[in-house]
Amino acid sequence: MESITVGSFTISEVEDGVGHLPPMFYPGADFESQPHLLHEDGTYHIRGGGYVIQGQDAVVLIDAGAGPDDVPFPNEVANAAGLAAPPKNIMNSGLLPASLAELGIKPESVTHIVLTHLHIDHIGWVAPKGERLFFPNAEIYYGDADWTPLIANVPSDDPARLVMEFAREHGVLHPMSESLVEIVPGVRAIHTPGHTPGSYIVAVGSETDHVLLTGDVIEHPDQLSQQGIHFLTDGDREQAAATRSDLISKISASGSPIATAHIPAPVFRRVGKNGDWEPAV
Numbered sequence: 060m061e062s063i064t065v066g067s068f069t070i071s072e073v074e075d076g077v078g079h080l081p082p083m084f085y086p087g088a089d090f091e092s093q094p095h096l097l098h099e100d101g102t103y104h105i106r107g108g109g110y111v112i113q114g115q116d117a118v119v120l121i122d123a124g125a126g127p128d129d130v131p132f133p134n135e136v137a138n139a140a141g142l143a144a145p146p147k148n149i150m151n152s153g154l155l156p157a158s159l160a161e162l163g164i165k166p167e168s169v170t171h172i173v174l175t176h177l178h179i180d181h182i183g184w185v186a187p188k189g190e191r192l193f194f195p196n197a198e199i200y201y202g203d204a205d206w207t208p209l210i211a212n213v214p215s216d217d218p219a220r221l222v223m224e225f226a227r228e229h230g231v232l233h234p235m236s237e238s239l240v241e242i243v244p245g246v247r248a249i250h251t252p253g254h255t256p257g258s259y260i261v262a263v264g265s266e267t268d269h270v271l272l273t274g275d276v277i278e279h280p281d282q283l284s285q286q287g288i289h290f291l292t293d294g295d296r297e298q299a300a301a302t303r304s305d306l307i308s309k310i311s312a313s314g315s316p317i318a319t320a321h322i323p324a325p326v327f328r329r330v331g332k333n334g335d336w337e338p339a340v
């Protein structure tokens with residue numbers, strides 16, 4: 060697992076599992092000319108999990124993985140994608156506690172959690188199956204605009220709803236609606252709507268020297284140069300594209316390292332002088 064330092068902070072990747080997404084999840088992306096991106100099972104393998112920021116007497120988790128259970132590959136997705144032999148699971152998960160333990164971090168040591176948005180693969184370990192708070196001492200921040208579409212307006216047994224309603228009942232949630240929210244000094248959440256209305260990215264470090272944890276704003280490496288590539292679950296495709304384009308302009312100008320939620324290694328990357336991705340560590 061990769062890590063990077065910025066100022067007095069260390070940011071480490073924490074793995075929860077691997078997702079297996081067919082090309083149809085990336086409308087506009089050309090996988091045919093880049094067959095190396097696809098595995099033998101016909102899917103693009105993405106990372107699932109989050110990041111942990113250590114420093115300033117805080118342990119801040121950014122996103123909380125999919126939770127303890129694997130997510131089976133839906134038949135309708137296999138049919139729509141034309142996969143005769145799809146992988147068993149669309150998302151393998153369950154590794155987050157072990158990944159934190161490898162870093163010497165116990166669940167009770169986590170002081171803050173920022174959920175970049177409320178899709179289930181980012182919140183699962185907050186309250187697995189809606190039964191208990193996995194991080195008993197953590198104050199949890201999320202974008203308020205996600206609540207109605209992704210929690211209140213979904214079936215009562217929806218996994219994301221079970222997780223978030225349990226957390227709300229236990230008084231640990233801090234809904235964010237401002238454009239910028241300081242979580243602890245040096246860790247700021249910035250509203251970046253589009254993928255979901257309540258999406259936030261997280262900046263770690265100072266105004267001029269920082270690393271950005273960008274959630275699902277960028278999903279495919281070619282989105283750096285091709286604005287016509289989208290992601291199937293982008294809630295508002297036009298707004299997502301505008302937010303992505305704005306973020307890419309900023310990181311191209313600043314050279315700041317970023318880490319997306321899902322794009323495979325290198326985990327920490329930056330836009331180099333030639334305009335392509337380069338590893339940041």
Ligand SMILES: [Zn+2]
Nearest residue numbers: 176178275292
């Ligand atoms: Zn998402």
Ligand SMILES: [Zn+2]
Nearest residue numbers: 178180275320
């Ligand atoms: Zn995601």
